[in-house]
Amino acid sequence: MGESRLRIDARDDRVVATLDRPDRRNAIDQALVDELHALCAELEETPRTLIVTGTDGIFAAGADIAQLRERTGDDARRGINATVFDRIRHLPMPVIAAVDGYALGGGAELAYAADIRLGTPNARFGNPEPGLGIIAAAGASWRLPEIVGHARASELLLTTRTLGADEALAWGLLSSVHEPDELLDAAHAIVDRIAATSVRATILTKRALLAPRADHPRIDGELQAELFDSPDKRARMTAFLERKKR
Structure with a gap:
């Protein structure tokens, strides 16, 4: 067994899941997908609010390109990333993405799957997939239009440009922006409000x-x-x- 890619802080009413591959900019590979599925299984059995965040000033810089390069059409039809992101989206309790730094490609699509997104001034969202000869097929083509509208989603997905924190806030992709050392506190404050309700x-x-x-x-x-x-x-x-x- 290799090292865990996901650091878990489980509490009675919430779970903080930290993507922990700092040497690979938290790139989403098959092992991380498997760990996310295992986490989903726990949260489906015992519902709690989930906070997803990254390490070292990076949320997730995309899928693991070395693995992605070797995937085939059959892999695409299996929807490796799309399946786990959809499972995260449909967890019983809310999911909060706390985004510091880059959320690109699959990392952006993971953030799009959350119910609420918070960011720092360093947050950057983008889907560079067409530049790599593929499409953003793990949720961006339908979730992003729901969040920011069809025209804005079309601009981002067709031009592959990166969206900064201020614009993401203005577009409604982020609910609020906080300094990096206050980001998790802000996410926990939202969970506290959720925990006070039924x-x-x-x-x-x-x-x-x-x-x-x-x-x-x-x-x-x-x-x-x-x-x-x-x-x-x-x-x-x-x-x-x-x-x-x-």
Whole structure:
């Protein structure tokens, strides 16, 4: 067994997963994909909010090009990176990407799979795949338009230019920008807010957000029906009303 590519800090209500290949700029290789799948299996079994971040001022500088060069059409059809990023996207609880430095290629697509993205002034997003003779096929072509709009996504994916933190914030790709030594604190502050709410309501809110437009408003009613009949809803609303009386 080789060295782990993923450093895990697991707590009761959250997990921090740090991409840890500083010698390869946190490039995403098959071993890292396998470790991400193992983490997803844990979070599907025991849902907790996930923070994904990088090391040494780099989020992830892309896929491992040495491995990518040797992949075949059959590998492309398997969707090696796309499959794990989609699994991350559909984890029961929210996923937060804390991005310092470069998030390129597969690294950018990993960040796009998160529910919330925070960055530092050093954050840089880009999909240089066409310059390497391939496309961004692990989520960028459909997730990026959902985040920033079709026209802006087209510009980034067709020109392969890199987007800085200020522009990423203005476009809505980043929710907020923080100094590098404050980035994880900001991510934890968001998790604290999530942790103060109902776990089940959070899970169902994310489910509603990910549902196709055609499923609304039917799915909202079904999810709400479950919550309306829950003891947690009654307890939380009773506590709210009691506080109002004071």
